[in-house]
Amino acid sequence: MPRSMIQRAAFLAAGLLATLAPAIAATRLPWANARQMVVVTVPGWDSTQGQLRTYEQHDGHWREIGTAAAVVIGKGAAWGVGLNEQQPGGPTKHEGDGRSPTGVFRIGQAFGYAGTAATAMPYRALSATDYCVDVSGSPLYNRIVDARQVGEKAVAGATEAMRRDIHNNGDHAYRLGFVIEHNPDGRIGAGSCIFAHLWKTPSSPTVGCTAMADGTMDRLLSWLKPEDNPVIVLLPEAEYTRLRMAWSLPAP
Incomplete structure (x- = not known):
């Protein structure tokens, strides 16, 4: 030749x-098997407000579903423990820092105060004895447990009572929400009890979760399907631009 x-x-x-x-x-x-993606972007590492968008996978391409909605996050953002590899730059999430974890995470079970909810996701009806264990080093660290089943000593020191309406003066934050599977293996000190839940006000930061209006949560939970292996992505805008192609994320 x-x-x-x-x-x-x-x-x-x-x-x-x-x-x-x-x-x-x-x-x-x-997350290659994910066919639903919730994308949260914030202006920068220290931002407390952002935008949420939802996407579905069609013929190898992401298609936006619905319209963008406002959300609030913690006292800024920091790299968490999720599905993605460790990244350079930016702060790293740790217990008690109040920052929301960034990266790609599986969406876990839904939860709420009512006995049932309008969602196809696995749902946990919360009781007065349900706690998320935020005590680093506990064998139950980063898990939602029922004190009646694991014993009062097992949840000693846990500050995250899930029925906030009962334990926190009628707080409705966890009336409806879902687990963001940050640090699923319970790595000591890496941060715990990260949820998507209802906001107090559109400008009130959380202590590490992602919060939104009731209507936005209703729409999300009615749309999410466990068989579509949904994930949630949270990134500062500059990081989203940097990683979009490598991580096969939707076009902004």
Whole structure:
């Protein structure tokens, strides 16, 4: 074969590999099987307010569903423990810092004060004895448990009573929400009890969760499907731009 033809074939092959590389890389991502994605972006690491958008996977492409909605997060953002690899730059989430974890996370069970909710997601009807254990080093760290089942000593020191309406003067924050699976293996000190829940006001930061209006939560829970392996992404805008292609995220 003439040298020119060999060079042309090599050039075409290289071009094909470059074209296919993003698609091949996307199939290797830990969230490659996700067909629903909730995307939360904030202006910067110290921002407390952001935007939430929802997407569905269609023929290998993300399509936005519905319209953007306002959310509030914690006292800024910090890299959490999720599905993505550790990233450079920015703060790192730790217990008690009040920051919301950034990265890609599975969406876990829904929960609320009522016996049932309008959602296809697994749902936990909260009781007065349900706690999320935020005591770093506890064998139950970062888990929602019922004190009647695990014993009062097992939840000693836990500050996250899930029935906030009973334990916190009628607080409705956890009337409806879902678990953001940050630090699912309970790494000591990496942060615990991270949820999506209802906000107090549109400008009141959380202590690490992502909060929203009642209507936004209703829409999310009626849309989410466990069989679609939904994930939630939270990133500062600059990080979203930097990582969008490598992480196969929706176009902004």
